[in-house]
Amino acid sequence: MQGIRIFTSLDEARREGFAIFEKTEEGYVMRRDEGGRFALALVRIDREIADRPAS
Numbered sequence: 837m838q839g840i841r842i843f844t845s846l847d848e849a850r851r852e853g854f855a856i857f858e859k860t861e862e863g864y865v866m867r868r869d870e871g872g873r874f875a876l877a878l879v880r881i882d883r884e885i886a887d888r889p890a891s
Contacts (some may be wrong), residue, residue: 841877849879 843849846856846864854866854877863881867874 841875843877843879844882846879849877852877 841849841852843852843854843866849864849866852868854868854875856864857867857876858865864879866877866879868877
């Protein structure tokens with residue numbers, strides 16, 4: 837059994853073939869269809885960075 841991968845950015849998870857499944861308070865639950873089963877991953881968004889205005 838494989839574990840759940842944890843990413844720090846949506847771009848990184850998407851490059852690995854994951855798609856957004858659900859938004860959470862801390863980030864996103866991601867999934868990737870592997871033909872009959874799903875691989876799951878989490879994207880944890882750093883709130884300090886996410887709340888900072890764009891420069």
